[in-house]
Amino acid sequence: MSSYFFSRLKILILSLFFASLIIFFMIEIIPGDPASFMLGINAEPETVDALRKELGLDISRFERYFNWITGMLIGDFGVSYTYRVPVSELVMARIGVSIPLALYAIFLSTLIAIPIGIFSASNHGNFKDWSFMGFTQLGIAIPNFWFAMVLVLIFSIYLKWFSAGGVPGWDKGFFINLKALTLPAFALALPQASILARIMRSALIETLSQDYFRTARASGLTFFQAVKKHAFRNALIPVLTIIGLQFSFLIAGAIIIENVFFLPGIGRLIFQGIVQRDLIVVESVVMLLVFSVIIVNFLVDMAYLYVDPRLRVKK
């Protein structure tokens, strides 16, 4: 186990290092000085210099990178140029929307995908399988923000079951927020569920044709017992990989979906940062998102250890 763990850890650290370099230098090449941008063109040079000092722009690039990275490690993401409050505060205020939304979407997509995958695999080749796979093709082709708009049209405007946007805040109670997040989470979950169901199906079909599965059936297990005991776990490896890969699509999707539903989450924070040229917010939040994607992929790699015991053996 240890060699696998350390090789993954090495990749994790290298990825984070290069990601931070890329993000930092992309922001660095933006022409213009944030301090003079904030103060306008008529500002006195002394005022601009003072602000540059306050924002920490008067030191060398290398030092700035070093300060940014070490700051991030202890939770200091810098101070927002426009709001003049720590970026960490802005992030903390919004993370309470984005993380529940992402988890809710993953939960929904798994809930939809796994039964469809198993059902299609057990019926594979016949009409039921075909129609389900047709639906998943459609699910992949639908842009999730468009699906979100259609959901609003049906469930908020015509049926008036859900509100068209916003969240009440967690202090108002759990279920009222869950309800407010249901349409956005469902819009996010649909394409994910479609991909996941297809992967689940083909992974299961692959294992169903194995000799050990036939032996299990021959020994008297029913189809579903045999799937549960022998096939499901083997099919889980590609499914896990996809869930990991999908996390980055989920993050991207959430940025757009938050804008459709006017949810005050991380995605809207990035957009405000871009519009207001609040680069420190953009830089730190992008790094945070990349960090979360890399960490999730690391955790997926670790989950293989649990699912696939062969990886626990030292090479």
Place this chain on the structure above:
Amino acid sequence: MKFPISFILGFLLSLFFLVITIISFFWVPYDVETLNIANRLMEPSFENLLGTDHFGRDIFSMIMIGGQTSLSVALIAVGLGLFFGVPLGLISASWRGSLLDDIIMRANDLIFAFPSLVIAILITAVFGPSAFNAILAIGIFNIPVFARVTRGAAISIWTLDFISSARIAGKGSFRISLEHILPNILNLLIVQGSIQFSLGILAEAGLSYVGLGVQPPTPSWGRMLADSQTMISFAPNLALFPGITIILAVLGLNLLGDGTRDLVDPRLKDKIK
């Protein structure tokens, strides 16, 4: 040769969108640059097949012209991915296990780990929103996809006997990659290309929707959706038709990809059956 149904359906859908987009370069039913407020928000009719928008412009004409942006951005992004990804994959495969291979594959993993839209946002934050930056943002993420597919397929071909024969005949890695490996993985690249093409259409729509793609007045399918959002309660057609256009175009390309795979590699199908 029997064509799979997914191939026929996908081919027809893709062809349809390709043809209306090409026609739009020469002719559209109505000029989309002149506004005709008296004619605004018309229901679909014989004069306006899909109705008109809030400025009285013909929606069908806008979808035709919007295809120019949506398809060209996605297509060039695929080209970018092929142009850089395939050589990288070929190099990786022919020097398999070397430091170079390791570096290429690790760099691929790194790009893979980035949430693509977030980087697209970063690129537009730095360089400003435009079609060119949208292509760049989408295209960069196609590179590791093609590199990986190319490497995987090339490695399995490198082990075959006819490659050894080519080696004995005195051909170097470069010539073998070009003359023997590439033609044998072309099918796979076409399949992957059509899938990336469809993903590119979705990505372009997403970027344009949030205002980071092409800028007004150039129409694109994603921008039409963005414009329609505030009017969805009284003019749902404005949102429905461009959305259905995107779905059908993406569906067509995906089916075409799946169908081509079944067509050129029947083994894959047998394995699953």
